[in-house]
Amino acid sequence: MKRAQLLTGLVLVALVVLTAVVAVFWTPFDPIRVVPGQRLLGPGWPHVLGTDGFGIDIASRLMVGARTVLLVGIISVGLSAVVGVPLGLLAGQAGGWVDEVVMRLADIVYAFPALLLAILLASVFGASTLTAMAAIGVATIPAFARVARAGTLEVMASDFVLAARASGTSRWGIARRHVLPNIAPLIGVQASVGFAMAILAEAALSYLGLATPRPNPTWGNMLRDAQQFLFVAPLQALWPGLAIALAVLGFNLLGDGLRDYLDPRLREVP
């Protein structure tokens, strides 16, 4: 059962990654060029999923959208992990006022609405994939910091850290050799769940026009384009919606599956 979850997650994620990689080199049609004569075609051949209001092949746009989704996920999750994990580690290891300051800062960022941040960045720099990634990345830093801090506290309380301290290992050595390897699985799980969140957030932001602008395709702005033809061509909205749902589901399942797979308590034979 748990294995099936992990496997389903892996397959869905692999599908997204594969699509994105293929889209770098090849798409069935040009995903950007407007073809006025072919507007709003239903699914068929050669346009497998049909065409949109500009006569562009939907399948091609979805494939390029997968690329954007992965890029946004990797950069925003990467950003929040690179900032959040060291902060959490520092807070957990140092304790005292350092811990207090770091975690209160995290609370403040957490309380600040991500949407507001996205609007702010978009209005200053103009809406782009980059502003969306920055907004999502910054907004999810507290989650990483908290997970890293909780894991660090647990590892720091263990006897092997005490043993390392007793033999003169420096803080840096303890962080590198003991804490990081032992919290890595936690971070991996958080990254996977964070990825799912980033996909959803990116879709929402580009739907609102606060991320990647037209004509570059993303699943979110495809959804937005499809909206005006909802009664004429309802299938048009289905495809990007389905892609978002499956990708989010995939990363969530992967995260949950990893959590169970990596939890030794659920694996060990008595």
Place this chain on the structure above:
Amino acid sequence: MAEHTATPGELYRAEALTRRYRDGGREVLALDSVDLHLDRGQRLGIVGESGSGKSTLVRLLAGLDRPTSGRVWFEGTEITRLPERDLGVLRASVQMVFQDPRSSLNPRMRVGDIITEPLRSRLVRRQLPAGTDHQHRLAEVLEAVDLPEDAGRRYPHEFSGGQRQRIAIARALAPKPEVLIADEPVSALDVSVRAQVLNLLTDLVASQGLTLVVVSHDLMVVRHLCDRLVVMRQGRIVEEGATETVYETPATAYTRALLDAVPRIRTSRG
């Protein structure tokens, strides 16, 4: 820094050691003005129930914790107020073995890296003779604790409880310490394995000329390993003397209760 004129052969001296800490708003007096001295080559046992302060006392001796008040001298130098970076001599000459080898060995490190970790610590490295060959020392200590040579390439979980405690002892021996502090070294082990680890400790103390401090709730374990004994209760030393004297003629009711509590084989019940 207060220097202390040590009597010849004196290794440790502790005066009026007190340690208080807060536990959820409640103040706990873990150690209540304890005096202690330890000479080179002595084998000291510290006995008491959990909460008696025995583990707190040895953590102060090992420089893993700081007293609320009172002082500790090691080889005539006061260590209680030294910053961590000046504890090099202490870190190299005092090593610890903990109760549960399942938690005192980092599950994600190879046994070889675990054992040589004290050698790699910057504090300890300065105290060792130049050009100490880690692999050579690893082979030496593995042999000393009777583990196979290839043990270094494996992970802790591949070993039984008794073998893991041997690994912990090997790690403690690696920097050629003068003092070995063992905190409940056999109480997490099966009775059938206990004898082997006790034999090993006895042999090592003799062959490496170690000064030994053993903490245990089991008077029998301490009796077997130590020549001198202190009995602790509620943060204070309530009895102290040569092991055999205390064992044969306990002066306090508390010590007698500790002795009576040791389970003996009952061949016919009531």
Place this chain on the structure above:
Amino acid sequence: MSLLDVRDLQVDFGRRHIPAVRGVNFSLDAGQRLGVIGESGSGKTVTALAVMGLLPENAHVAGSVVLDGQQIVGLAERGLARLRGNTVSMVFQEPMTALDPTMRVGRQVAEVLRLHQGAESGPARERVVAMLAEVGLSDADRIADAYPHQLSGGQRQRVVLAMALINSPSLVICDEPTTALDVTVQALVLAKLDEVLDASGAACLFISHDLAVVSQVCDQVLVMLDGRIVESGTVEKLFTAPEHPYTRGLVATARLDLTVPGQRLPTVDDFYAGGDHG
């Protein structure tokens, strides 16, 4: 008819069928106490879990375990749940993990009572406090209102004992119930266990690696090694005339009080060279 009858019990784990118990036979009469000794990995805990029907999903069980006339092997979870607490209960090694940290201990004991007897909350409280007093917790009223972390290890283990006994089960299984405790507290808990078992007339399966501890509670002992029973008999017989070399080793290592301090201690390997027991 005996209360518990285990015939040719075999348990292995996972896809690779790693054997843990390889053909174990024993039986236990009502009110009888049986100790099972062996080191970690000998199959003693797995045997106990098989009797409780608590083995994880990846365990394959063969043979027969009949408890109070009911076959446990292959019994559905619903039938098992009815048996647990009512007919058989268990005391685990680590009292901290056996108790819910977020619930007052009195309520936890009452929960067990309610689950099987559907008692109302008023009289339940009285019975809980009486049970806590019976396992030797003075000031039982106050302890019933405490959370697990506010109690000492010995108090917690006695709360677990009270939970195990409150439904007057016919069989209490104790898995290393005192291993995590200090010697003084261990002596107290063992004496209490002896007393309450006497009072309730429950049978007991007592699992430990320590022959001396087992002998405080049980007269009959099984010795397990690598998933098999290698010897059984009274504590006296095992102690005075052990037959299997492994038992001889266990007896020799159990007597730390008879050795000369500093002298080399006898080890199991001196008597039995089968496999690696380091």
